[in-house]
Amino acid sequence: MKKKKLLIIGLVVVVVVAGLVALNAGQSGKKGRSVMTEKVTSGDLQQMVSATGRVVPPTEVKMSANVSGRITAIHVEEGDAVGEGQLLVELDRDRYEYAVRRARASVAESEALKAKAEFEWDRQQELFSRKLISKQEYDAAEATWKAAGYSVDQWSANLAELEDYLDECTIRSPITGTVTDLTAKQGENVVIGTMNNPGTVIMVVSDLSVIEIQAEVDETDISLVKLGQTVEIELDAFPDTSFEGEVVKIGNSAEVSGFGTQDQATNFMVNVRLTEDVDNIKPGMTSSVDITTSTRDDVLQIPIQALVMREPKDTTDTDAESGADTDADAGVAVAAIEDDKPARSRRREKPRELEGVFVVKDGVVEFREVETGIADQQYIEVESGLEEGEEIVTGSFRVLRDLENGDPIKVD
Secondary structure, eight states, X not given: OHHHHHHHXXXXXXXXXXXHHHHHHHHHHHHOEEEEEEEOEEEEEEEEEEEEEEEEOXXXXXXXXXXXXXXXXXXXXXXXXXXXXXXXXXXXXXXXXXXXXXXXXXXXXXXXXXXXXXXXXXXXXXXXXXXXXXXXXXXXXXXXXXXXXXXXXXXXXXXXXXXXXXHTTEEEOSSSEEEEEEOOOTTOEEOOOXXXXXXXXXXXXXXXXXXXEEEEEETTTGGGOOTTOEEEEEETTSTTOEEEEEEEEEEEEEEXXXXXXXXXXXXXEXXXXXXXXXXXXXXXXXXXXXXXXXXXXXXXXXXXXXXXXXXXXXXXHHHHHTOHHHHHHHHHHHHHHHHHSOHHHHHHOOOOOEEEEEEEETTEEEEEEOEEEEEOSSEEEEEEXXXXXXXEEEEOHHHHHHOOTTOBEEEO
């Protein structure tokens, strides 16, 4: 008897709990799903393209030797400012000086031989006019005089070449700038470049009066970038500081990395020039750039996360209410259009999705199609479909994913 009473009491408790759960579920369904909302506002928008890059000087000269030899003196240090024509490096001159001396002696010898041949030629001309020598002797004297002249020209050209080699033992700066890299040391031997082997780079002189950032812009954004656009620049070496710049060059050739892999990326090089002076900036510094590609003043804007995609409603029921004749005519027209399309094209067609937001009205949501414009990192421009002050659903993502027109909601 006692067990029977306990069983009855247990059943009653279960029924009561089930009733409370059902009541709570009914109340929750009536109140609707919890959502986050915001008002449609107006303001200014800037669309930007972000990229990373490195500091590069627009003018950079790699100083190499035009002759082989040993470095006897280096007159600058890395970081020194240099002027155009300033002496930078000296190479061993001894063997080139010896070669110049030999060439000068050869020139002098050939000039003496030319003078002798010219004297002999003049004398042979006079004798030939008196018919005291043969034509053969006359022609031989003329040939000797001409050959002596060619010899002088040859040795003079050789001397000029060797003097140029001697001058190349003294290396001077071709530009006004800064020594940004010094790779060689006094006493080292340098070699000139050939077709297959580059020559020895002694140092690099860069013009740092103008500084540029070479940034890699993704192929999906490069069409938005134009010359002259303003840029906000941040350098890792100067935290919490930004600088102004402008786009001065847009590359035409793509830079592909990771080709044929999942990480393949296609970028285009964009040069951004700083429009303000920055002290202690150095080539190779890492930077990030934000290129302003478009601006809008005082436009309607909403959070980007409020946008959803929905398929258009089926209009079959609406068409049925308009009458059988209309349905028949419409059916014939649609059939005619479909017959004109290839079967493969008809199979691939998908319903066009509409872009819109959920507007809150009297505790329920209404899906509203909108047309959008530019966007920044948080907000997007609304060109049509909404009015300022209207309340729209902005989250959560889980709710927006399957929220439908007419669903009851409660604002969290």
